[in-house]
Amino acid sequence: METLYYIILVPMVYVAFATFFIGTAVRLIKIFREPSHPATLQIYPEKKPRWLWALHDTFLFPTVRRHKPLLWVFLMAFHICILLLIMGHLELFGEIETLQLIPHEIFLGQGFVGLIASIALLYFLFRRFISPVRELSVPEDYYLLILLFLIVLFGSQMDWARRWYFYEELSVDHYREYLSSMLYFKPYLPAEVSDTGHSFMLVLHVFFANLFLMFFPFSQLMHSFLSLPMNKLRRG
Amino acid sequence: MDQQTRDDLLKLFQGKLNEAMRFYLETCTRCGVCTEACHVHASMGQVKYIAAYRAEIVRRLYKKYFKGRGKVWPSVGEAKELSEMALDELYDAAYSCTGCRRCMVYCPFGIDTQMLMSIAKLLLVGAESEPEILTLLADTSIEKGKSIELFKENFMEGIKRLEAKVVSKWKMEAGETAIPMDVEGADLLYVALAGAHSIIPAAAIFNAAGENWTLSFFEAVNFGAFVGDPTKSKLILDRIVNEAIRLKVKEVCICECGTAFRVMKQLAGKQPFKVSSITEVHARYIREGRIKLDKNKMDGGVTYHDPCQIARNAGVMDEPRYILKHLTDDYRELTDDPRYNWCCGGGGGLVAMGEDTLDFRMKSSRVKVDQVNATGADILATACENCHAQLDNLNDHYKMGVEVKFLSSMIADALVQDAQP
Numbered sequence: 001m002e003t004l005y006y007i008i009l010v011p012m013v014y015v016a017f018a019t020f021f022i023g024t025a026v027r028l029i030k031i032f033r034e035p036s037h038p039a040t041l042q043i044y045p046e047k048k049p050r051w052l053w054a055l056h057d058t059f060l061f062p063t064v065r066r067h068k069p070l071l072w073v074f075l076m077a078f079h080i081c082i083l084l085l086i087m088g089h090l091e092l093f094g095e096i097e098t099l100q101l102i103p104h105e106i107f108l109g110q111g112f113v114g115l116i117a118s119i120a121l122l123y124f125l126f127r128r129f130i131s132p133v134r135e136l137s138v139p140e141d142y143y144l145l146i147l148l149f150l151i152v153l154f155g156s157q158m159d160w161a162r163r164w165y166f167y168e169e170l171s172v173d174h175y176r177e178y179l180s181s182m183l184y185f186k187p188y189l190p191a192e193v194s195d196t197g198h199s200f201m202l203v204l205h206v207f208f209a210n211l212f213l214m215f216f217p218f219s220q221l222m223h224s225f226l227s228l229p230m231n232k233l234r235r236g
Numbered sequence: 237m238d239q240q241t242r243d244d245l246l247k248l249f250q251g252k253l254n255e256a257m258r259f260y261l262e263t264c265t266r267c268g269v270c271t272e273a274c275h276v277h278a279s280m281g282q283v284k285y286i287a288a289y290r291a292e293i294v295r296r297l298y299k300k301y302f303k304g305r306g307k308v309w310p311s312v313g314e315a316k317e318l319s320e321m322a323l324d325e326l327y328d329a330a331y332s333c334t335g336c337r338r339c340m341v342y343c344p345f346g347i348d349t350q351m352l353m354s355i356a357k358l359l360l361v362g363a364e365s366e367p368e369i370l371t372l373l374a375d376t377s378i379e380k381g382k383s384i385e386l387f388k389e390n391f392m393e394g395i396k397r398l399e400a401k402v403v404s405k406w407k408m409e410a411g412e413t414a415i416p417m418d419v420e421g422a423d424l425l426y427v428a429l430a431g432a433h434s435i436i437p438a439a440a441i442f443n444a445a446g447e448n449w450t451l452s453f454f455e456a457v458n459f460g461a462f463v464g465d466p467t468k469s470k471l472i473l474d475r476i477v478n479e480a481i482r483l484k485v486k487e488v489c490i491c492e493c494g495t496a497f498r499v500m501k502q503l504a505g506k507q508p509f510k511v512s513s514i515t516e517v518h519a520r521y522i523r524e525g526r527i528k529l530d531k532n533k534m535d536g537g538v539t540y541h542d543p544c545q546i547a548r549n550a551g552v553m554d555e556p557r558y559i560l561k562h563l564t565d566d567y568r569e570l571t572d573d574p575r576y577n578w579c580c581g582g583g584g585g586l587v588a589m590g591e592d593t594l595d596f597r598m599k600s601s602r603v604k605v606d607q608v609n610a611t612g613a614d615i616l617a618t619a620c621e622n623c624h625a626q627l628d629n630l631n632d633h634y635k636m637g638v639e640v641k642f643l644s645s646m647i648a649d650a651l652v653q654d655a656q657p
Contacts, residue, residue, distance in 0.1 A: 136266040231345065
């Protein structure tokens, strides 16, 4: 068991991040090195400045708001939660002063960010069971949502335990010890991380996250990088 | 399908993979926001007519042959082998899509279904499974460009016969040619369609405005674009570009034909002349006071169908409305936002395919009929040959009881004679 924990928490994390960074970079370079389309692809009437409207389209999903308002609420909530969670994870590496401009406990939102994200993910998943989205979906879409749900669920469990059930064995400082050692390529697993009551949740969280990161560059998740340039094309 | 054929087709596919195409192929999250966008789906209800579903038919081949995943784990994205059956699916998707790009207004990323369908169309050309009529028409256009001398005489004779009709619409001063052709140094080259209705009203208006114009020998329509053959589209386009350069004109004006205008405007590249649609030119004449229109010629409410390739996809939206305000006091909009206008259902070569597609065109455009009926208008104006033909068919089929008219002929009919400069 110990070996398995170690493999998931150390070598697999390195493999996952390497796949994620190299894979994404290689794929993006490949895509952006293709010749651009010879004609404009924009939709009229046009609004200027174009780049500002492209940003608006990319980050506020106005077309979804107009046509699927309920989906929009969940989409906005989910994407904001993801941003907050990424921020929270960065703070698990060490103190980042710029992120602490407004002082807060690590993982903003008192556990509710993870809760909202999980509910949104369930909504995304269940709406895929209903026609016509069911007919449009391919296995990839389900796998990603299930994977994300598991990641968020196990990750949030640890947060919830600390927030709501006063579980204190595994604290931010232990995470920082573990993650900063990983960052400097001198992996060290504190006993609190690998050998306490909630370690199995951490291991599951990291395991699913590893799978997710490794699949990322090859999946529709590339929309996170391609949405802006595509929206720019539509705005002209 | 044998390996050689498949390899050849995949080479064609590869040739279409530019940056934008890769974006469109990589990105769809199949969120289904585009469900309500397509008029075919809205009218007929089948899932296969949802934009994302059409796109996925092309994307499945991409996932199979152009992504590493296709070899390692094809089932995760339902990657699909290129087979005869896949070609049938591609045909069904591509020739039920009119390329109106209404779905692009819905998509959170702005995926261009028309672009993706152009892959399908090109593969069909490569497999010689495209609608033959479109290729035939494209080849005829190209042939005409190659041997213009053979056609010239006949064409000029035909045009001479039209001149009397132009004069009856607009009194000419003695000695003037009602339909000038081959005029070097003219300001404007008018590219019409083969058909008197595309030439006579336009000529009357040019003459009324005192334009120094000349008629092109070639018809504007680009069948190469309909059939999705980029080489042929370019050859057909080049005939007009070359003529414009030879005659040293300042402006090329494209008749009421959506595809021709968009192809010319957006694909001709940088040229020494500017490209305008005839609607823009007419609006300019009114604005500059070069023609005057009589508002009393029109009876009943008028609505205007924005041709997708001219409005949503090329930006000519204000001009027709400006013109219509000079033609009638009872103008009614089809939609609050012209981006959401339903396609007439005749684009993408469907009208050019004639009777073969008639049944489908009627079934797939029910929402357009509802949209027009809701305005209660008596006259349905438009500025595109394809749209006009399709709307005419719809009018007969659904007994809509409207009069489908070209905007240009409405202007020609309302010209005020004594305003001649």
